[in-house]
Amino acid sequence: MKSWIFKLPFLALCVLFIYWKSVEFMSKEDWSTTYQRILSSSRAFLEVEDWTGNDIAEEEAVPACSMRHTIKKDDSLRKDFNFLVPVLQWRDTFTQPEWQKLHNSASPYGWKDQTYDEIGKTLSLLWHPSNSRLFMRNTTDECVRCAVVGNGGILKGSGQGKAINSHNYVFRVNGAITKGFEDDVGTKTSFYGFTTNTLKNSLASYYADGFIMVPRDPGIQYIFIPAGTRDYVMLAAAIQDKPVPSGYDMGDRPSQYFGDSPQVTQFKMLHPHFIKYVTERFLNSSLLKAYPDIYMPSTGALMLLTALHTCDQVSAYGFITDNYGEFSDHYFDKEKKGLVFYANHDMQMEGLLWKLLHSRKVMWLYQRQNPNTNSKNSTGKQERRK
Template identity: 50%
Template sequence: MMRMALQRKLVLAVFTIISLLCVYILCLNLDWPSWSIQPHLRMSGSPGDTEELSNTGSRTHLPPTHTSHPDRPTALKPTTELQLQKAQKLFLKSTSRPDADRTCTRGPTVRPTQSARPSEPAFIGDTYTSEDIPPQTDCSDSVRGRVGKTEFGGQFVENIPVLQAARHVTSEEYQRLSWYPGAHGWEGLEYQMLVETLSVLNSSANWQMLDDWESRSNKSECRRCAVVGNGGILKDSQKGKEIDSHHYVFRTNGAITKGFEQDVGSRTTHYTFSTNTLMNSIRSYAGVGYRGPPVSKETRYIFLPDHDRDYLLMKAAATHTPVERGPERGKDPSVYFGKDVSAVKLKMYHPDFVRYLRNRFLRSNTLKTKYKNIYRPSTGAVMLLAALHTCDQVSAYGFITPDYKNYSDHYYDISYHPVGFFINHDLRMELTLWQQLHQAGLIRLYTRH
């Protein structure tokens, strides 16, 4: 009997201990620290995101306006978990990568330019290639001579390459520029494709914006450039003769001159576009007379490379062959640039230059949003700022001004269309920049006042 009683007590003690242990574990779970709960990661395109970018090329409007515009991006996709992980890896890797000295085998010496401000987050990349290109004139009243005395002196990089050419494609440069997407770098582009396409840009005419200056005038004369946007402010302006009187005339996208010569002039020496904006312009403005880029003996074509399709179309134009692949596969480039187009008439903006413009001149708050990878200066802004870095004196016509609501979006609009504001550009910031450059005496901006 005593033995059975002892066994019962022992079993009861074990049961009591097990019960107390279970209660302890239960209480511990109820009081578990909050950091063990995985946070919900909200992806682009999740319910509640009011500003959507579709993968069909449409853009979010700020505020909503008409959708016809050449600068709308293509193939935009929601951010995925894999992309976020990739971005995190790129960021961690970028904090330890050195910026080694780089030199080119041909042409001017190329070297890195140190950043004037912190380059974080990593995708900003405020470090650029620099090359020594001797000035083409002795102009005593040039932009470069005046910029140091203005508020823009600290952000202006005098020797940054505006254009890229065959000599810029090295394995070192490919590794460096592969960090940056779109027009700001070579991310997602195959190295072999870059070598094959940029190899056609192998002459001084390809990396000099004003390549025919020696045949135009003497060295002491200032190079005067008219940069013509397509803004409605030019309608009935009677500025055509004034525009054509400049040494060089820059135009972009749906640049229609026929029938509008009195207001916008007829000459075009430099035409800036991306393949995407060119095709969109042909579709959008055919009804008002746009058939394609201007074609003349003095016209140069400057590609703004947003995608590999820009490199492929450029190579096809230089070699007089159909486009190899992509959306323009099989198309004849002479349809756009004329039968007489040759490699010496082709140029392409350097990714460093476009990224520099974004970082130093148009650093929009959009870079803090999920749309940061598609944001860039508008095509017209790249054109105007390129002229600022290559011409001695710059006059700007048809660019957005504070009274933009008084004018239609374009000078050739049949009826009034309000100016469209889109997420991949910051036109309000560009408006402010044009005013500041005008007040600083670096450009002469046309207004109605």
């Protein structure tokens, strides 16, 4: 009996893999309907609540080019997207009512097992108004175009570097290697998104591939994903430019990651309300019930959804597509490595979401066929952003 217990996670992943292969052959109507059915059947796990806490809040005015106009014209999308949910947390979002809402919810959806003083002291360090937003528009009618760059092997040989650099802002995540891959992934980095765990794991896992430090481009902004206590502790140490005083990362010097004397304006942190909202509305996988202690949307998914809730036009590069099997796991892999699915993220569901939003013209997903592979599973198309 005991041996079966250890096999269950593996069996679950096998079932998910078979499911994913089946949706590759679905029509647009089929996979769109399937995604909505999966999402609605699992919604009950997270409690529905008012994330805004403000009945009179109004959405910001956006230019005519914004995909928000497309969303408002689509009945199903309009029900899922809520642009009043706070994307970032900072000093002014930490209030007693917020504490009451979040202190019983586990990370990354709240502050369970953390004290009022610990959270308050960390967020008090995010005192600058720029900590509350990703960017400011130069004019009210400025069309802000964002590229979110994942690390998928589909980018190897893609020649998308110039297109990526042409965006106003570029988001990168985890092992964001650009040196030696400039033609395919570009050189520009505006935002680097991570959890403390993914940051340190990426440096350890991809060092030999060239990821020797996180991006440190002039003006770069670091987006912390609060997956646990260590993210709040690391953020506080980074802002104060001091060694991490306690916990799992005790003794770490944040300067080795973010450079010497970083400015407070360089740091952002996603709001637990936002992570809970996007999980419930878009990526409420059955894995959340099976593995509640480890499942959450992937780093790339959270950055892409962040961009979709702040930018006017969003392009996604290096994310999972139908024919992911034709490409290596990462664009910087020296030898082809297959993409492996784990229970902490539902990559299949994320892929369905990107495909759905691409088809509804909410975002643009880079897709192409590997010229070195003849795959029946391929879309057979290579699209480029104009």
